[in-house]
Amino acid sequence: MRFTGLGNVIAQEPITLTFLDRVRQTEQDRAQNRNHTTINHYLANDDDGSLAEASEDPEEIVINEPVKWAAHKHDFFVAGLIAENQFSTGKFNSTVPAAADSTNKFIKTLSTTLTIPAADVLGAKVSSATILALTPSRF
DSSP, rough: OTTTTOOOSSSOOOEEEEEEEEEESSOOHHHHHHHTTEEEEEEETTOOEEOSSSSSOEEEEEOOOOOEEEEETTTTTTEEEEEEEEESEEEEEEEOOTTTTTTOOOEEEEEEEEOOOOHHHTSSSTTTTEEEEEEEEEO
């Protein structure tokens, strides 16, 4: 993501990128499907972390240090946001609909909010990029 030539139009503040993922049931066993859905993240200092996969309670992790990537994992597939440099901060949330509501077509809602330094997207750092990928998480 680059906004080359828009330095005078866009505010010189970090840009907020939010990835909202309403996860649909893809397997016959709804609970098993939900219990293999989470958000993983990797920090610029080589630490990693994730939200609990099997939690039925709302979860939130706030990271106030540089994040290298974040990924929404759904059973065997992953949708990821990867920074060539780094995201400034990150916030990761998951919520699960009430167990009694089996008619809800979504089994979990995942949300990742990342901040991107303004200089990265305004072209000051030519090497910066954000990539969205969908790949198998297991072989």
